Amino acid sequence: MNDGRGAVEQVRGAFARAIMEIGVVHGVPMLRLRTQDVPAVARYVHTDPGLRGSLSLLWVVDHRPREARHELCYLFTLAERKDWLLLSVDLTQGEREFASITPMVHAAKWYEREIRDLFGLIPVGHPDMRRLVRHEHWPKGSHPLNKDFAWDQVLERAQGEYAFRKIHGEGVFEVPVGPIHAGIIEPGHFRFSVAGEPILQLEVRHFWKHRGIEKLFEQQRLTDAVPLAERVSGDTSVGHSLAYCQAVETLLGIAVPPRARYLRSLFLELERLHNHLGDVGAICNDTAYALAHAHCGRLKEQLMQLNDRLTESRFLRGVNTVGGVAMDLSGAQLAHVDAELHTIEQEFGGIEKILFANASLTERLENTGVLSERIAWDHAVMGVVGRASGIDRDLRRDRPFAAYHECQPKVAVYRYGDVRARMRVRLDEVHDSIRLIHALRRQLPMGPVITGPVKTPEPGQWALSAVEGWRGEILYVVMAGEEGRIHRCKVRDPSFVHWPAIQWAALGNIVPDFPLINKSFNLSYAGNDL
Amino acid sequence: MFRIIKKSLATGVVTGQYPAAKAPSEPVSREAIEKAKPFRRSLTIREVDTGSCNACEMEMNALANPVYDVERFGVHIAASPRHTDALVVTGPVTVNMERALKDAYKQTPDPKLVIALGDCAINCGVFKGSYAVTGPVERHIPVDVRIAGCPPRPAEILAVLGELRKDRPNSDR
Numbered sequence: 168m169n170d171g172r173g174a175v176e177q178v179r180g181a182f183a184r185a186i187m188e189i190g191v192v193h194g195v196p197m198l199r200l201r202t203q204d205v206p207a208v209a210r211y212v213h214t215d216p217g218l219r220g221s222l223s224l225l226w227v228v229d230h231r232p233r234e235a236r237h238e239l240c241y242l243f244t245l246a247e248r249k250d251w252l253l254l255s256v257d258l259t260q261g262e263r264e265f266a267s268i269t270p271m272v273h274a275a276k277w278y279e280r281e282i283r284d285l286f287g288l289i290p291v292g293h294p295d296m297r298r299l300v301r302h303e304h305w306p307k308g309s310h311p312l313n314k315d316f317a318w319d320q321v322l323e324r325a326q327g328e329y330a331f332r333k334i335h336g337e338g339v340f341e342v343p344v345g346p347i348h349a350g351i352i353e354p355g356h357f358r359f360s361v362a363g364e365p366i367l368q369l370e371v372r373h374f375w376k377h378r379g380i381e382k383l384f385e386q387q388r389l390t391d392a393v394p395l396a397e398r399v400s401g402d403t404s405v406g407h408s409l410a411y412c413q414a415v416e417t418l419l420g421i422a423v424p425p426r427a428r429y430l431r432s433l434f435l436e437l438e439r440l441h442n443h444l445g446d447v448g449a450i451c452n453d454t455a456y457a458l459a460h461a462h463c464g465r466l467k468e469q470l471m472q473l474n475d476r477l478t479e480s481r482f483l484r485g486v487n488t489v490g491g492v493a494m495d496l497s498g499a500q501l502a503h504v505d506a507e508l509h510t511i512e513q514e515f516g517g518i519e520k521i522l523f524a525n526a527s528l529t530e531r532l533e534n535t536g537v538l539s540e541r542i543a544w545d546h547a548v549m550g551v552v553g554r555a556s557g558i559d560r561d562l563r564r565d566r567p568f569a570a571y572h573e574c575q576p577k578v579a580v581y582r583y584g585d586v587r588a589r590m591r592v593r594l595d596e597v598h599d600s601i602r603l604i605h606a607l608r609r610q611l612p613m614g615p616v617i618t619g620p621v622k623t624p625e626p627g628q629w630a631l632s633a634v635e636g637w638r639g640e641i642l643y644v645v646m647a648g649e650e651g652r653i654h655r656c657k658v659r660d661p662s663f664v665h666w667p668a669i670q671w672a673a674l675g676n677i678v679p680d681f682p683l684i685n686k687s688f689n690l691s692y693a694g695n696d697l
Numbered sequence: 698m699f700r701i702i703k704k705s706l707a708t709g710v711v712t713g714q715y716p717a718a719k720a721p722s723e724p725v726s727r728e729a730i731e732k733a734k735p736f737r738r739s740l741t742i743r744e745v746d747t748g749s750c751n752a753c754e755m756e757m758n759a760l761a762n763p764v765y766d767v768e769r770f771g772v773h774i775a776a777s778p779r780h781t782d783a784l785v786v787t788g789p790v791t792v793n794m795e796r797a798l799k800d801a802y803k804q805t806p807d808p809k810l811v812i813a814l815g816d817c818a819i820n821c822g823v824f825k826g827s828y829a830v831t832g833p834v835e836r837h838i839p840v841d842v843r844i845a846g847c848p849p850r851p852a853e854i855l856a857v858l859g860e861l862r863k864d865r866p867n868s869d870r
Contacts, residue, residue, distance in 0.1 A: 319826045349776035375793045376748045379829035401752025464762035
């Protein structure tokens with residue numbers, strides 16, 4: 168695993184005084200800083216040409232009741248070799264203010280607003296201090312992730328109004344959309360400012376579905392919370408449960424048996440497949456190309472039924488469990504998977520030919536919803552959306568987990584950043600997933616599929632885990648509490664990063680193209696809102 | 698064009714190619730069937746997500762694919778609550794969605810049905826008790842039909858919708 172030691176030396180060379188302590192947590196180098204130095208160091212890590220760190224995660228831990236401090240942790244992914252570098256800082260003695268890094272590191276914008284809402288800590292210097300998660304009717308002083316906030320309390324309703332960013336001028340209109348949408352999709356609010364057809368500004372206002380998932384995790388034991396992780400975002404049940412399980416396994420000292428690692432990869436690819444197929448169809452549907460939608464919907468359904476036959480869940484729920492996988496696949500089942508995927512690959516090849524022979528489809532996709540590489544980089548975008556904008560990141564290759572050391576993916580990268588590129592990435596990944604599943608099956612080792620825990624983690628120990636789900640990088644930070652409970656679980660679905668980016672991709676496009684752009688991102692509202 | 702026709706012919710009809718549904722855990726009540734009578738053989742649905750994990754939405758979307766093709770039973774998905782006969786609500790009702798749900802209910806013309814889809818809508822599922830969840834759907838609006846499951850399979854949803862409208866005459870009264 169990459170360790171980023173060179174980067175630590177470089178930062179230490181530049182900021183010798185700012186660093187209070189250097190440590191390594193499960194292979195991730197960690198620099199403990201003085202509070203006032205965080206913006207300068209973050210800026211350096213973000214902009215130095217040798218480091219080019221992109222902010223992957225920013226989270227806070229309330230260490231009460233063991234210690235009276237809040238700890239802020241900034242996780243950067245460095246451009247070279249995709250190393251991780253962690254900066255951390257403590258707020259003690261009731262300090263409520265910390266210096267915002269958003270003016271230097273744009274990707275921190277939503278994280279810091281989230282921290283303000285959930286912990287009541289104030290990012291001083293943040294350009295946008297409006298509420299994010301807590302809608303206006305939440306009472307003052309309700310910060311649910313603080314330890315003195317009871318998880319099951321009933322919130323009172325206050326009065327308040329959210330101030331959307333306004334654009335003034337002759338002929339400028341606002342188009343409000345949502346929270347309840349016309350199609351069968353999740354709730355979220357979009358506020359378009361338009362002059363004629365083109366979008367001058369899009370503001371996304373989400374968190375309608377905030378269910379308090381991170382607080383719910385804290386009520387559970389480390390080994391029991393997999394069903395909750397599966398329900399963070401239903402379409403990514405395997406991705407989320409896998410990321411959670413990996414973090415807990417690091418804490419419990421579990422080495423997952425090889426066969427389980429292979430099966431996990433196999434299930435993760437099955438999930439990627441059915442979602443990508445559905446997305447390709449849905450993108451076509453939003454250009455009114457119903458034929459392709461019907462064919463893709465049919466293939467997706469075939470996969471969902473395959474999932475159901477294999478695991479008795481169309482969403483592959485109940486597969487991942489702490490220590491391995493809960494069910495083994497027999498030789499006959501694996502042969503069945505191979506055969507099904509073979510027919511799907513052939514069929515899909517035929518549909519692809521039909522798609523690209525259709526100029527009225529490709530015309531709609533090209534140059535629509537362009538997310539430039541620069542904006543993608545500024546927002547720390549990754550996953551399918553990033554790879555369509557020239558961001559060459561894939562955790563399966565960069566930080567291999569499960570069985571990806573042995574079965575490596577071919578990473579598809581396009582540069583145009585438009586809807587076409589996002590669809591192209593998906594098409595390529597469909598073929599590659601099928602190839603991977605065949606390869607995983609061929610190399611599948613024999614042996615057990617689950618093992619038990621080796622040790623019990625000390626309270627305060629934590630682990631970080633990353634999984635390349637079908638949308639992108641899913642990150643989990645799990646900290647152990649007393650008696651095998653969870654003290655803190657930070658969940659980061661890629662959607663949380665991509666929603667701010669979609670506001671940029673929509674600019675200059677016409678309103679009727681927004682559903683198409685939205686579909687090409689296909690972000691989770693549930694995974695974003697938590 | 699030739700390619701498209703060839704593909705369609707090679708594919709054939711896929712509608713109905715799914716395993717039979719298990720019996721629903723809760724039978725559809727007499728009152729609900731009685732209430733659905735004015736809609737005759739058709740039913741227009743508006744889906745409202747009040748905080749689900751989105752698996753229920755995926756299964757609702759699957760109903761529209763060629764395999765289940767819900768429209769063949771006269772079930773349509775409407776874009777607005779004002780055009781709908783039945784609200785299908787998924788997910789526990791979150792603090793932030795409570796008002797939107799009540800609004801949608803008010804905007805739905807009478808007579809109307811409310812279908813709670815999935816375990817979360819029925820009893821909040823894994824999200825039960827959270828500060829951000831105000832309770833199951835029936836705490837806020839009256840529920841007529843419950844479809845359990847996490848999520849219920851499309852075939853199971855179809856079975857309940859069929860049950861709801863059985864013994865309905867083909868033609869007008």
